[in-house]
Amino acid sequence: MHEFSYEAPTTVDQAVKLLSADGDSARIICGGTDLLIQMRNAVRKPRLLVDVKAIPEMRQISFDPKTGLKLGAAVPCIEIHENQTMRKYYPGLTEAAHLIGSLQIQSRASIGGNLCNSSPAADTSPALLALGAVAKIAGPNGTREVPVEKFFTGPGQNVLQKGEIVVQILIAAPAPHSADRYIRMIPRNEMDIAIVGAGACVTLDGDKVTAARIGLGAVAPTPILAPKAAEYLIGKKLDEKTAERAGELAREAASPIDDMRGTAEYRRHVVGVLTRRALLGAAERARQN
């Protein structure tokens, strides 16, 4: 690996200063589970690594039934999985966090890292999209908030400017009778990158869907929403048939490619399957809320 220096600031301000000072060659390290591999492969060559794990607000999970969730961007996935609030209110996002890599990886990897690495196949991104999550970003010019659906700009690329850090993920408190679900397809049972990932969040009024969001991973240059599939469901009863149709509409939103993990043909097919399953799973949970 190339040479670099390492700093571990304890405040967001210090981190922003460090990142801003070192031009384009500074990089945040959180879990390091993507970054260190990229650095070993010389894909990235930062001269400075800024470790954000010692910044308290980035390590906290706080939930308020009115204002919703403030999820520290550096909270390791395993802590999300073990957090009762997360499991109760955001089961889909929680299960996405619990699918990333092995337990060893989850002990280090964070949702903020997953977001900022901006892989099209990131497991938590479709779940965040489905929840309408917002990234709270601190930078040299203060803070700003960017909805996750506007966060990605291409494979491995996002809206972050020089010196900016995603500090927290903000998610509204779940509406009554709403719930989320995330499902992915991998050839093994663990340890793979999603061939397709699908996150769904639905709100029910009795039998009828009053709100729905569907996020898809690994089927486009960035994680995407499937708005037509979600809109179709509004006012309908969510059952096998409507879920199937929503799955077909989700397929239309996808523009997958062939790669070593799967074929475009297979991905397009599986988008529909997973969308259907994620929707039905979310609805089942929502009925219990």
Add this chain to the structure above:
Amino acid sequence: MPIVFIPSLLRKFTGGKESVVIPGRTVGEVVRNLDQQFPGFRDQVVENDDLKSSVAVSIDGDLAVGGLLEQVSESSEIHFVPAIGGG
């Protein structure tokens, strides 16, 4: 006399014969006698006075570890086979 089974791709030297009964007390002698009867055969299996690196000899189902020096009996069945590999 021992009987020698000819590998498929060498049968062109034996006029298509799959097996030949031939005298000899060692593999080397058998090969020499075979070569007299079917000129050119020896060069297919022998190099620098030893079996070729790609060739092994089986006598009555067991590998002839002595190569050309291995003794054969009157009733031996001799097969030329590819040399072994393994994982």
Add this chain to the structure above:
Amino acid sequence: MAKKQLVETTINGEPVEFLCEPRQSLLESLRDILGLTGSKEGCLTGDCGACTVLVDDRPVCSCLMLGVEARGKKITTVEGLAEGTKLHPLQQKFLEDASLQCGICTPGFLMSAKSLLDRNPNPTEAEIRYALAGNLCRCTGYDKIVRAVMDAAKVIQAR
């Protein structure tokens, strides 16, 4: 050359100080600087688990953590699993159940399994398989590894 940094940490219960370059992983620090070669390198991508150590009691691939990140942490490696000459039940059962062939993955499996049993002393087979999914073994087909963890759990429960 980027300046070496002093890292104060705790390894296998002992306070330890070492100097490392920021680019040296925790795995390199343990193996090349501290001589703790029990943790193994298998892939350097966090996929095989042979380098698994516990950091503040959680399993981590030490190939995907920098040595400098160990500052102030509590690190446990396979060398710290036994108490003196008294083997951990997992070590004992791995021996008795013939759970290792070449043995290169064994330290990582032991650490992942320890982490599991520390949290869940009575795991099901499925829970064991899930907890060990980040550790690859190519020799055993996992059967005897899973059995050893089940057997070790019984020993721990009986205590």
Add this chain to the structure above:
Amino acid sequence: MDTPQTHQFKVIGTRPVRHDGLDKVIGRAKYGADYSFPGMLYGKVLRSPYAHARIKSINAEKALRLPGVKAVVTHDDFAPQTTAPVYRMGGEAAVNPLYLASNILAKDKVLYAGQGVAAVAATSPHIAEEALGLIEVEYEPLPIVLDVLDAMKPGAPIINTTIRRKERPDEETNIAGEFQFKRGDIEAGFKSADIIVEREFRTEMVHQGYIEPPNALGIFSGDGHATVYTSTQGPFDVRIMSATLLGLPEGSVKVVPAEIGGGFGAKLTVHIEPVALLLSKHAGGRPVKMVMTRTEMMRGATGPTSGSVLRVRMGATRDGKIVAAKCWFAYEAGAFPGSPVWLGCFTGLSPYNIDNFLVDGYDVLVNKPKTSSYRAPGATNAAFAVECVVDELAQRCGMDPLDFRIKNASREGTPSVMGPKFPRIGCVEVCEALKRSAHYQTPLAQVPGKYRGRGVAIGFWINGGMQSSAIVNVHADGTASLVTGSVDIGGSRASTAMVVAEVLGLRAEDVRPAVADTDSIGYTDGTGGSRVAFATGLAAYQAANDVVRQLKERAAKIWEISPEDVDWIDGKAVSKRNGVAPLTLKDLAPRLTRTGGPVTGRANVYATGVGPSFAGCLVDLEIDPDTAKVQVLRCTVVQDVGKAIHPSYVEGQMQGGTVQGLGWALNEEYVYDEKGNLRNASFLDYRMPTCLDLPMIDPVMVEVANPGHPLGVRGVGEVSIVPPPAAVANAVSAAVGTRITDLPISPPRLYRILAARHG
């Protein structure tokens, strides 16, 4: 009669803790990468980004100027090499040293992406890595060929212009070798068939997947001697090959075998050992340690095994007798000749007694890494094709697949495909044990919304014998040590020590086994070909009996009788003459000094009497119809193990090989882009099974004694990998009703089959 099956052994057949186990569970065992020396440098290899290119120039000036860099070497720093073969594996396997050297560091041309081009030694691995980026190599890219059938076509890009087919000496070709086995009248055979099945199968390159990266620590001494510490399966192979590449006499190289973290055949040859020595030589004799990265080894620096195209046509009579078989196998050799295709040709049909067959095999060069051995090399590919066709034949005959196999099975006296008659073998016994198994006796329950299927297949492996040496030393405290040259890859120290303990009347733990370096033990072939428990076990057995001979002399001396009047019964010296109390080794050991001095037994063997082995695999699986993902539900492996010395480690071999076969069946494959770059060169995307993907693997050991070994031992290491891909394919075929012909049966592949079927 006292046979290995009826004899009441005291040690053999028990399950003691292995001798090297403790060090391995406390992190003390030393693998190659764990060695360090003062002043040690670190070596790294620059590898080709092109799959086929001429090397126009290599300029290392900038790299050499980087502080910390001590040496840069290329192919030309090896001693000049020729194509004259160098023998290894006791002369049984020939190596072309020019190809070997060129594969390690390319000469003039690179032939696959990932081939070594230059190597660097520096004061830290990071500096060595940086230096690689400073070596300037100018390439002239050449056309490439990746597909085995394309490579065989006229006009294909030629990888090695010196290679010719025997009958066409003027034509350049990628066909580097041809094999044929033939018996009977194949046309007449097919004419007499009522049912004929013919299919073409395809498999992709797969990797052995050993967890430990290949490593070497080379020290080139000023006096012309050299030492290599390395995790190798074949220390003596490393010695001859390293010496050849460096132009040293064989005896001047000492190889110290470290503990080895898996090999499965890949570590039988040299990969970086000669480079570490070369770098040490160029760096003033400083020790140089090299450890390959996972990417390097996946890209082929140690060689995967062949992908293949397999055409099989078989005919049977209505009552289930196979009457004719025709096989056409083309195996990827990779960039240099030497795929295991002939082993595929030999093994594929060998489980069956078929009067008429023709098997043709082709060894084909492609711009992919040079293949190397992988557990029962060549056999799994061939068995996949043959066993799928056999399954279909059984089905078309309306017969139980195991009854069909038993009806056609090879038995003692059946000529194998190569011709020699089989000795006592356990093919039928394996099939019968499968039939009797609780698994086979329990029907697979179907569940709504899923496809479920059961499949079975059998496989054959020849096993190896070759050369081994062993020394047994008796200690004054009544224990013994066993020294062999066989690297222990899966518990062989335990099994060979148990053989010695059995003979000497000791407990297993009273015999300490050690693996010696190449200066300290007689020549011993590599740990491969399932030969160690058999051949090194035989050497250990003979060395222990050499000790017994001497102990009888000592007892005779003590009793003042003739040695001929002393028997050795159940680990004790017993006088035939009178009623004196027998003397055990423990009794005799403290008295050795006064009866003639130390006792050491020794044996050197070139083992004959190899017992071939058969295995069978039964697998139940479930398929998600929507995602085409396959989940293995239950798996049983049956194997004829001859005599299980340490049953736990025999089971371990069976289970491990089975799971490698399941991985090969389901998800493992090399995926190349059109430029010949491997797209999945990591454990993330080269998907080996994790424990979450598998059920327990039930091992059933069948013991058909090998008449060629005093204890009935057969090699047990390899054959279990052979049947699973076919068993899985047969199970998937049963579940979905369409015959599977391509591996791996990954979700995207299986989806395509399901989608085509549904229209």
